[in-house]
Structures are given as structure tokens and as C-alpha cells.
Amino acid sequence: MDQAVTIKAKLLNIDDQTTHAFIKTMTAYRDACNFVSQYVFDHDFEFRFSQLNQALYHDLRDLFGLKSQMAQSVIRNVVARYKTIKTQLKQTPFRYNTGEKDAQGHAIWSQIPRDLTWLWRPVKFKRLQLDLQRNRDWSYLNTSSQLSLNTLMGRKKVDFVCKNFDQYLDASRWKFGSIKLLQFKNNWYIHLSATTSLSEYELKQTQHIVGIDRGLRFLAACYDEQGQTLLCSGQKVLRTRRKYKKLRAQLQAKGTKSAKRRLKKIGQRENRFISDVNHRLTKTLVNHYGPNTIFALEDLTNVRFATEKAAKKRRYEMVSWTFYQFEQFLAYKANLNSSTVVKVSPRFTSQRCPKCGRIRKENRNHELHLYICDKCGYKSNDDRLAAMNIQFLGDQYHKGVK
The missing domain is CATH 3.30.420 (Nucleotidyltransferase; domain 5)
Known part of the structure; x- marks a missing residue:
């Protein structure tokens, strides 16, 4: 059984040049997500990754200047968001009063299942963020204990602080995944996914x-x-x-x-x-x-x-x-x-x-x-x-x- 956790770390000593690179990349990434979301909405909620990748990959590279892996991360992010919303709509059907009453005089309620066609507008991505894939968009530098993050202005090496981070460096137990880059109150953070294999509970x-x-x-x-x-x-x-x-x-x-x-x-x-x-x-x-x-x-x-x-x-x-x-x-x-x-x-x-x-x-x-x-x-x-x-x-x- 695989168990995933999210490691939260704060980035340190971010200079103005690195900040500019982060914001420029995150803005392009967000705009690209909205572009793909509009396409999904206009094409009857077609969000199969293979179809979207074939139709939009080159547009994402040309219009937003994204690198290859970032363009695919945009599509995966939008697909994941629509799948989540689809599940949420399915779990919360529309309930309405039929206007009739049962033998005890209580109102009779009915419900209608909901799907993505109930959306009035495409999903909107507002917050600046950036998804980076392991060994393609980011890496951990053992010699300097830094993170190397890819941006539209090249690689940026940054320091970070995370309590008990050393336990996740055991490659025999933990496997790193993608990183989500976020900004909050002029501070920079990353959410790093890590997965470990556990034996099934007996x-x-x-x-x-x-x-x-x-x-x-x-x-x-x-x-x-x-x-x-x-x-x-x-x-x-x-x-x-x-x-x-x-x-x-x-x-x-x-x-x-x-x-x-x-x-x-x-x-x-x-x-x-x-x-x-x-x-x-x-x-x-x-x-x-x-x-x-x-x-x-x-x-x-x-x-x-x-x-x-x-x-x-x-x-x-x-x-x-x-x-x-x-x-x-x-x-x-x-x-x-x-x-x-x-x-x-x-x-x-x-x-x-x-x-x-x-x-x-x-x-x-x-x-x-x-x-x-x-x-x-x-x-x-x-x-x-x-x-x-x-x-x-x-x-x-x-x-x-x-």
C-alpha cells in the first residue's frame, strides 16, 4: 500500500530577481490553466489528458511560453480540478420540494443528480501557483541542501527550512513527487508530495x-x-x-x-x-x-x-x-x-x-x-x-x- 504525505517548507533568502522569475512563471501558468479550462468548457467537458495534450500542447508552448513539462502539468492540473468537481456534483444532488405531502403531512422532497453540465461558466484559476515535476522541473541538491526550481527565466537555487525533512531523504523508503510553489504574505512556500510503501494492515x-x-x-x-x-x-x-x-x-x-x-x-x-x-x-x-x-x-x-x-x-x-x-x-x-x-x-x-x-x-x-x-x-x-x-x-x- 502506498501512502502519500505533503511536506510543507518555507523558502529562505529569496531575492528580487528570483521573485520576479517566480511571479512571471506562475502568472503564465495560471493563465494557461484558464485557457485550458475554457477549452474544456467549450468542448462539452472533454478532459481526457491524451485528447487535451494533442489539441493544446503547442498552443500552451507558443502562447504562454511554457516549457514542455510545464505545459503538460497545466493540462494535468485542469483535468484533476474538473474530476474533483465532477465527484463533488455527483455527491451533492439537487434537492427540491415537490409540493406534495405524505400521509403524516410532511413535505415530500426529491432530488436530481448533477454533473458538469450544471456549471454555468468554466472553472476559474485565480491564485498564482506553479506545479513542478521531479527531475524535470525541480531537484534536491545534496551537496548544498538546496532546491533547484525551474522557471521561465532559468533554474533558481533556493534555501528552505522544514522540520524533520531529513527523514524523507531516505530513498529506500520515501519517493518524492511534484512540488507546488505558493506565495503567502510576501513569503514563499512549497508543498512537496512524498510517497512511501507500507505493508497492508493485518x-x-x-x-x-x-x-x-x-x-x-x-x-x-x-x-x-x-x-x-x-x-x-x-x-x-x-x-x-x-x-x-x-x-x-x-x-x-x-x-x-x-x-x-x-x-x-x-x-x-x-x-x-x-x-x-x-x-x-x-x-x-x-x-x-x-x-x-x-x-x-x-x-x-x-x-x-x-x-x-x-x-x-x-x-x-x-x-x-x-x-x-x-x-x-x-x-x-x-x-x-x-x-x-x-x-x-x-x-x-x-x-x-x-x-x-x-x-x-x-x-x-x-x-x-x-x-x-x-x-x-x-x-x-x-x-x-x-x-x-x-x-x-x-x-x-x-x-x-x-
């Missing part, structure tokens, strides 16, 4: 089975095979996000140009905050339980919280936390730590009594966050109870039960 090596319930009050409620509970509070995160929400509302009320610029920065800052929380939380869980652990999560594919049942002031928090990002971070960190993540059915995980198996929705009190079984009298925090049921399903997976 169930017989399992030492721990942990059920994790994701939520807002507790970002992660964990329960293991020894009956130990670990609750990761989300109250501080909620307070921070509500602060951003309040500030966003104030700026939207102003509507000035400076307010709109401020809104954009706030959105980027909040996204970085969320990613940082998920990174630190997943790292803590992997280190706490150690290697040879099965982390069981609910499969939340196509599951969306019923926002119409939530208080209006909490709807934003309920639908915008990145539970999928948490799952991605936990999966790759677990793989690197000789562990694995499995997804189990979310059905009745918050309604089932872990002692007697009784399933009854009314046993859960949402306001008190308490579950009391009306059959055996078992009592527990509702988030902890969900984690117990998820852990049970993870144990069934370990035993081979379908």
Missing part, C-alpha cells in the same frame, strides 16, 4: 479497537476495548467559530470594499484554524492509542445533519465542521503508525443500548445529553454511548462478522 496484529463518535460538543468521543473513555471537548472551538461568525456578520452589514477584503482573510484564517485543530486532534489520538490500533468511525457518506430541526443560531456550526477532513487526517496518520481506520454503519449508534441491545429513539435526551435505557436502566452520556456502539461494530469487523 487483523491479527490488532492490539486496540477504538470507537470514535464525531460531533460538536465533543469533537471526538472515544471508547476502547478496555472500557476506557476519552472525550475531546469542542467548546473552545465552538466559541472561536462563533466569534468569526459574529465578525463576519458585522463586516457583511457594512458591505464596503475593505470589509469584503477583510471577509476573505477571515475565511482563510478560519479554514486554517479548522485544519490545525483536526491535525492536532488526530495526532493526539494516534499517539495516545499507539500502533496496531483499529479506529472505527461512522460512515457519514451522503449523511447530512437535519438543519431544519436545529436552532437557527447553531445551524452554521452543525453543517460546516469538516468531519471528512478529520477522517482523512486520521486515516493517513494511522497508516503511518501501523494502524488503520474502518468505517461502520451509523444506523442506531445513538439509539442502541450497549448492554441489552434495546433500540429506542426516545431513550436519548438531547437537552441533557443523556441516554437511559427503558428496558435495563443503563445510563450513560449520549456521545459516550455512540462511541461504545461504534467500538462494538469495530470489534465485529475485527472478528470477521459481515
